[in-house]
Amino acid sequence: xxxxxxxxxxxxxxxxxxxxxxxxxxxxxxxxxxxFNYVLRPLLPKCSHIPAVSYDARIGRYNIEPFFSLxxxxxxxxxxxxxxxxxxxxxxxxxxPLFSYCSNSNVIGEADFNGSYAVFSIHGMDDxxxxxxxxxIVKEILFQLxxxxxxxxxxxxxxxxxxxxxxxxxxxxxxxxxxxCKAKVAKLPKKPKYRQYNGTLEV
Ligand SMILES: [Zn+2]
Numbered sequence: 001x002x003x004x005x006x007x008x009x010x011x012x013x014x015x016x017x018x019x020x021x022x023x024x025x026x027x028x029x030x031x032x033x034x035x036f037n038y039v040l041r042p043l044l045p046k047c048s049h050i051p052a053v054s055y056d057a058r059i060g061r062y063n064i065e066p067f068f069s070l071x072x073x074x075x076x077x078x079x080x081x082x083x084x085x086x087x088x089x090x091x092x093x094x095x096x097p098l099f100s101y102c103s104n105s106n107v108i109g110e111a112d113f114n115g116s117y118a119v120f121s122i123h124g125m126d127d128x129x130x131x132x133x134x135x136x137i138v139k140e141i142l143f144q145l146x147x148x149x150x151x152x153x154x155x156x157x158x159x160x161x162x163x164x165x166x167x168x169x170x171x172x173x174x175x176x177x178x179x180x181c182k183a184k185v186a187k188l189p190k191k192p193k194y195r196q197y198n199g200t201l202e203v
Contacts (some may be wrong), residue, residue, distance in 0.1 A: 001086060002037050003037060003038050003039075003088050003089070003092065004038070004039055004087040004088065004089075004146065005039070005040050005087075005089045006040075006041060006043035006074070006078055006089070006090040006091070007022065007040050007041065007043065007086075007090075007141075008042075008044055008048060008071060009038060009042070009046075009047040010046055010047060010048045010049070010051070010070060010092050010093070011049075011094045011095040011096055012123070013047050013093065013094075013095050015046075016102040017122075017134075017137070018093075020134055021137045021138055022042070024134060024138045024150075025040055025141050025152070026040055027038055028138065028142060028175040028176075029142075029145075032126040033176075033182070033183040035149075035181070035182045035186075036145055036149065038145065040091075040141070043074050043075070043078050043090060045073065048070060048074065050062065050094065050096060051066035051070050052066075053066050054067065054096075056099060059099050059172070061096075061097045061098060061099040062098055062099065063095060064098045064100045064101075064109075064110055065106065067092045068092075068114055068119055069100040069115075070092055071090045071091070071119065072117060075087070075089070075090035075116065078090075088116060089116045089118075089148055090116065090117055091117075091141060091144055091148075092119040092120070093120060093121075093137070093141075094119070094120075094122070094123075094124055095121065095122055095142065095173045096121060096123060097121060097122045098110075098119070098120075098123070106168065107142060108120055108121060108140060108164060109121065109143075109144055109193070111144045111147035111148045112147075112148065113147060113150050113152075113171075114149065114150040114188070115148060116148070117148075118144035118145075118147065120140050120144055122136075122140075123140075125140075125167050125170070132166075132171065133166050135170075135171075136167065136170040136171070137170055139160055139170050139173060140164075140170065142160045142175060142177075143160055143161060144163075146160065146161045146177060146181065148183060149182075151181055151184060151185065151188070153180050154178060155182065156181075157172075158173060158174045158176070159173065159178035159180075159181060160173050160174060160175060161177060161178070161181050
């Protein structure tokens with residue numbers, strides 16, 4: 001059965017960006033050889049506000065945790081309507097720079113391993129070439145979907161599960177999961193293992 005992944009925009013994201021990004025991602029997910037059977041759909045008709053408590057003036061970035069709370073709230077509300085029993089996961093896409101207290105570092109995004117929620121930012125991904133801009137976002141969504149399914153960072157060149165420290169690292173990745181990652185998907189444990197906030201801040 002195809003599972004639905006809800007996309008939640010938060011902040012200031014151009015209306016014209018989401019549709020092509022979702023179309024390209026859905027195409028990549030339905031291509032033969034894709035390890036996942038997902039379809040993306042937006043959960044809100046327009047962008048949600050940035051969570052009020054997320055800005056951290058000490059570091060000048062946005063704490064990623066309130067965005068996870070937003071994902072839980074919006075996904076919960078959408079599931080309560082019971083009009084899509086295949087809706088199981090949600091990914092928040094925002095435009096502000098993120099910081100994670102789980103890793104004590106700036107992050108492009110994070111996901112609950114084998115869980116239901118992921119958050120990422122398109123901050124710094126824009127490019128004069130719209131195709132490059134869109135492809136960066138698509139790769140990040142595919143990466144987050146991999147994490148949500150328990151895949152870890154991969155060292156195989158071109159694999160979409162390669163870790164990106166900088167936005168430009170996205171450009172050397174493809175839309176594909178390598179053979180090793182695909183093989184892992186079939187064997188992954190199904191028990192959720194959620195991220196853990198370690199309560200320290202060293203900046
Ligand atoms: Zn891989």
